[in-house]
């Protein structure tokens with residue numbers, strides 16, 4: 542049975558890592574590719590668990606040696622997926638999940654068009670700001686400049702949603718987790734004939750509704766809130782905090 546490559550991208554703070562960790566608790570046979578990065582560890586992150594943390598010179602040496610399937614510079618740091626992650630997952634017949642930015646996703650799709658790609662969006666800019674801020678507080682470091690940098694990149698990243706096969710709007714966490722699980726199960730069913738044990742009809746229906754081609758109605762208010770469609774609303778793009786966000 543061939544392993545499936547899943548790519549998941551989202552603006553920083555959308556809840557991608559949260560979704561992935563919830564789904565990994567529920568589904569077996571899916572590995573998470575631990576990326577390499579030159580950014581310093583954040584909060585409780587551990588080397589080799591969330592990321593392989595490294596120095597710029599070492600990263601550049603790895604690039605020169607062709608060790609990366611893809612790599613990109615994001616928020617001033619390098620990030621990359623080692624080819625070895627893919628080789629190991631393939632040898633084990635496991636699915637592999639890459640949590641990578643839109644630049645990296647485009648590189649992987651060009652090399653491996655069979656990859657399943659999923660774009661996660663927050664419901665609106667205010668929620669995104671609140672989540673980024675809460676995460677920084679929980680990690681004990683609120684870096685306003687870094688927060689602003691990540692927020693201001695969000696709309697640009699969201700503009701890339703069209704390149705992705707599936708769209709997840711992470712509003713209510715449980716629902717988004719169920720949708721991500723359904724996508725994984727549906728792809729396993731269609732590609733490998735894997736049986737869906739519980740309510741298969743419902744699972745396939747949920748996954749189908751998340752396909753990008755079926756997501757236009759759900760997407761519209763989110764794209765408007767980020768000023769991506771509805772040009773008259775562009776100036777309303779607003780990352781101001783909600784009153785309950787202090």
Ligand code: ADP
Pocket residue numbers: 551552553554555556557558559560672673675676679711712713714715717
């Ligand atoms: P990302 O990996 O996309 O940068 P995280 O998974 O770190 O984002 O989530 C950012 C913050 O938002 C975290 O504090 C997380 O607990 C919170 N969060 C994630 N999803 C939701 C949700 N659906 N509702 C409320 N908070 C959420």
Ligand code: 5GP
Pocket residue numbers: 550551552553576577580611612613615620621622640641642643644645646
């Ligand atoms: P963070 O610093 O918040 O962990 O991640 C910042 C961004 O880098 C996120 O969009 C994340 O998906 C992306 N990223 C993480 N690992 C990789 C990787 O290996 N390659 C690429 N291209 N982006 C990555």
